[in-house]
Amino acid sequence: xxxxxxxxxxxxxxxxxxxRERCFxxxxxxxxxxxxxxxMFPYPSGQLHMGHVRVFTINxxxxxxxxxxxxxxxxxxxxxxxxxxxxxxxxxHGVPPAEWTYKNIDYMREQLKRLGYAYxxxxxxxxxxxxxxxxxxxxxxxxxxxxxxxxxxxxxxxDPVDQTVLANEQVIDGRGWRSDALVERREIPQWxxxxxxxxxxxxxxxxxxxxxxxxxxxxQRNWIGRSEGIELSFIVxxxxxxxxxxxxRPDTLMGVTYMAVAAEHPLATKVAAxxxxxxxxxxxxxxxxxxxxxxxxxxxxxxxxxxxxIHPISGEAVPLWVANxxxxxxxxxxxxxxxxxxxxxxxxxxxxxxxxxxVIRPADGSEIDISEAAYxxxxxxxxxxxxDGLDFTQAFDAIAQRFEADxxxxxxxxxxxxDWGISRQRYWGTPIPIIYCDDCDAVAVPEDQLxxxxxxxxxxxxxxxxxxxxxxxxxxxCPNCGKPARRETDTFDTFVESSWYFxxxxxxxxxxxxxxxxxxxxxxVDQYTGGIEHAILHLLYSRFFQKLLRDEGLSSADxxxxxxxxxxxxxxxxxxxxxxxxxxxxxxxxxNKYGADTVRLFMMAAAPPxxxxxxxxxxxxxxxxxxxRFWYATDRHCAxxxxxxxxxxxxxxxxxxxxxxxxxxxxSDDIGRRYKFNTAVAATMELLNAVTRFDDTxxxxxxxxxxxxxxxxxxxxxxxxxxxxxLWQQLGHDGSLLVAAWPATDEAALVQDMIEIVxxxxxxxxxxxxxxxxxxxxxxxxLALADLNVQRFIANKVIRKTILVPxxxxxxxx
RNA sequence: GCCCGGGUGGCGGAAUUGGUAGACGCUACGGACUUAAAAUCCGUUGAUUGAAAAAUCGUGCCGGUUCGAGUCCGGCCUCGGGCACCA
Numbered sequence: 001x002x003x004x005x006x007x008x009x010x011x012x013x014x015x016x017x018x019x020r021e022r023c024f025x026x027x028x029x030x031x032x033x034x035x036x037x038x039x040m041f042p043y044p045s046g047q048l049h050m051g052h053v054r055v056f057t058i059n060x061x062x063x064x065x066x067x068x069x070x071x072x073x074x075x076x077x078x079x080x081x082x083x084x085x086x087x088x089x090x091x092x093h094g095v096p097p098a099e100w101t102y103k104n105i106d107y108m109r110e111q112l113k114r115l116g117y118a119y120x121x122x123x124x125x126x127x128x129x130x131x132x133x134x135x136x137x138x139x140x141x142x143x144x145x146x147x148x149x150x151x152x153x154x155x156x157x158x159d160p161v162d163q164t165v166l167a168n169e170q171v172i173d174g175r176g177w178r179s180d181a182l183v184e185r186r187e188i189p190q191w192x193x194x195x196x197x198x199x200x201x202x203x204x205x206x207x208x209x210x211x212x213x214x215x216x217x218x219x220q221r222n223w224i225g226r227s228e229g230i231e232l233s234f235i236v237x238x239x240x241x242x243x244x245x246x247x248x249r250p251d252t253l254m255g256v257t258y259m260a261v262a263a264e265h266p267l268a269t270k271v272a273a274x275x276x277x278x279x280x281x282x283x284x285x286x287x288x289x290x291x292x293x294x295x296x297x298x299x300x301x302x303x304x305x306x307x308x309x310i311h312p313i314s315g316e317a318v319p320l321w322v323a324n325x326x327x328x329x330x331x332x333x334x335x336x337x338x339x340x341x342x343x344x345x346x347x348x349x350x351x352x353x354x355x356x357x358x359v360i361r362p363a364d365g366s367e368i369d370i371s372e373a374a375y376x377x378x379x380x381x382x383x384x385x386x387x388d389g390l391d392f393t394q395a396f397d398a399i400a401q402r403f404e405a406d407x408x409x410x411x412x413x414x415x416x417x418x419d420w421g422i423s424r425q426r427y428w429g430t431p432i433p434i435i436y437c438d439d440c441d442a443v444a445v446p447e448d449q450l451x452x453x454x455x456x457x458x459x460x461x462x463x464x465x466x467x468x469x470x471x472x473x474x475x476x477x478c479p480n481c482g483k484p485a486r487r488e489t490d491t492f493d494t495f496v497e498s499s500w501y502f503x504x505x506x507x508x509x510x511x512x513x514x515x516x517x518x519x520x521x522x523x524x525v526d527q528y529t530g531g532i533e534h535a536i537l538h539l540l541y542s543r544f545f546q547k548l549l550r551d552e553g554l555s556s557a558d559x560x561x562x563x564x565x566x567x568x569x570x571x572x573x574x575x576x577x578x579x580x581x582x583x584x585x586x587x588x589x590x591x592n593k594y595g596a597d598t599v600r601l602f603m604m605a606a607a608p609p610x611x612x613x614x615x616x617x618x619x620x621x622x623x624x625x626x627x628x629r630f631w632y633a634t635d636r637h638c639a640x641x642x643x644x645x646x647x648x649x650x651x652x653x654x655x656x657x658x659x660x661x662x663x664x665x666x667x668s669d670d671i672g673r674r675y676k677f678n679t680a681v682a683a684t685m686e687l688l689n690a691v692t693r694f695d696d697t698x699x700x701x702x703x704x705x706x707x708x709x710x711x712x713x714x715x716x717x718x719x720x721x722x723x724x725x726x727l728w729q730q731l732g733h734d735g736s737l738l739v740a741a742w743p744a745t746d747e748a749a750l751v752q753d754m755i756e757i758v759x760x761x762x763x764x765x766x767x768x769x770x771x772x773x774x775x776x777x778x779x780x781x782x783l784a785l786a787d788l789n790v791q792r793f794i795a796n797k798v799i800r801k802t803i804l805v806p807x808x809x810x811x812x813x814x
Numbered sequence: 815g816c817c818c819g820g821g822u823g824g825c826g827g828a829a830u831u832g833g834u835a836g837a838c839g840c841u842a843c844g845g846a847c848u849u850a851a852a853a854u855c856c857g858u859u860g861a862u863u864g865a866a867a868a869a870u871c872g873u874g875c876c877g878g879u880u881c882g883a884g885u886c887c888g889g890c891c892u893c894g895g896g897c898a899c900c901a
Binding site: 040042043045080083084085156157165166167168169170215216218219221222223225290291292293295296297298329344417418420421423424425426493494495498531532533534535536537538568569571602605606607608610611612613614616618619620621622623625626628629632669670673674676678679681682683685686689756758760762763764765768789792800801802803805808809811812813 | 815816817818819820825826827828829830833834837838839840841853854867868880881882883894895896897898899900901
């Protein structure tokens, strides 16, 4: 008699067991080897989407596998609970963001539990709770006193109708997403964290992150963008202040034919005062988008300012332009243009009939035509007076010395990385703990007045932050002088919360200190898994925060994440699934229909973790069918009763045993080293197929099947834990599968007498031959040449050479 | 525009260090079982040629290195991610 596979019931029983036994709650145990296994925590958007299921399942598989390896595994879960969607929902439905968020969290927590993830729920962290964000407010005030946070003006997207600051994604074709008004660039004062102070360490430490993908490290290196160059000053006619520029190519200095400043540059502002054309141009630049991608792709425009700088070597006048592609926030807001040796300068010069001068020639003496394109390579200087003939390094040094001698320039290092602007003019975020006093300026909220609690019962309209309309929030007194003062109403960028939550999981209940001794036990995270879209910002900010925490004496770890796995996106219709695009797929339907194990299995079988995965409803059936086959195969095998331990003897029995141990070896490598869960699933499917085909109910045959099925249960336990929990007991085991050890490969079972060798002639496959596993090279070649089909292709030809790849192939070259 | 990835049958993917291209699964088709359907089981499934044995072509495009290239090199095309206020 067979029992039906009913995933709903099977999974309920497994979950009840794990809950009852508190299987996944861990405490610090110095005698055990810890393994901290973490995914990027989710934003509580309402329901889980396929991207969540993918990343959480990947991480759960690793956590459960490591546990079977005997590690003491911590896998926590929490909520990145502040953010824009809650405000958008509030505008749309009139529900306060807090209420909406907590409701979503409750629903999504149940979904996660239904999926059977091995989380230690006792450590749950929710970033919108004061007991969490108070500590980042506290850290902020410490950094403020240390000088690592400061205030300066920065450009934002301003919606003049809604009277509010817009995120880049809320600007659509230059217009506000709700008001449809033309968006303006506006400068407002904002708080910044000095990430640039750690630029070199963030860059250098990448070399030690062996457990990170090269692609992510490369992206971060390029993002930091360290470049060595010279900062030098040009005297501007009739101006007191010289114009300072940074260049990595001082060797091209004699090729400077014009200079350009940003629209926001003081020189441009000054000229605009008496020049309506320039004023209009600057005004036009104000309506452009704040995002760099937009700046880089828009048409390069500029106007001559009508004033000139003096070339510091030749003494010639160099015309000054204002241009929309020069960024005020990068470098000095001014550039020297060398159209002969910079492609963008070249194109701009062509368009505006500015002279193009060649000052570099190729070192190999080849001819170039500067009128066709800019020559970008390093070479030898020409048309540069006494610098002619120098190479790049010599010219760099000569020019650096010349400027350093008279104090008008210096060698310096420039970074593409900018300081991190953390102010947001939004309500649903951590209040920035600053008080503004007319006499004392900006004052940090004293420690004993923290946290600054965000009021949760508010109405959000979409026109500015509700905090600005709440005197009961912003009216306060100066902690310094006691006079009436005003609280900061801006909140933190939500990346602040996600930059240290992984440490807080170690001690989420501590209301005395930010981090305690438990942090030292668990940190750093051994395995961090998350989307590739976070390759730069979140991961770089988290690395930065780790260094801040270390330098505050709160942690001893230099880096937060030892090993990083970046999973690809789940795409729908070729695009990233996102709340904004509304192309999400709700996995709940699939869970209801097939159970969590089927969904987990399908996600793992469909693609390797690092690749993006185009979502399709097909294929889930296959995963479900496999689990049913697995269930019935075990059921059928167990029905006759106890299995005796009898050694395999027939060829078929030995073959199945070999397949079993080949599979153990393969899956161990796939999960433990390669993180290729799709091929691990395929291998166990092959093994089950072999079990199903194996037709031998003799005592020895049943013993071999018992071993094969037990192996499948153990190998699949991390991926489909519920069904394995039940089948493990059915196979006669009393204890929990969770404490079972990962299976070991029996090398003796892998031994084969005969192996297959491929025979090629001139690299083309012509035959497969069977040879003794211990046959020597000559014997294999002899057998290869003796094959009839091989003979057809080498007949009447001279064998020039024979290549033998031991155990694999022979290639006969004729 | 710049940086980082990807492109293999009808589809998702496999091929781990330059050595059998298409494992495993899905779909489709054929068959078994059934009064019937569902479920399940068995078989076929890159293209072309062939009765078969087998042969030729084939991993986005063009070229190169090699006895041998999906894999390495050069140049393109195309799709995806990131570009600092989506998370």
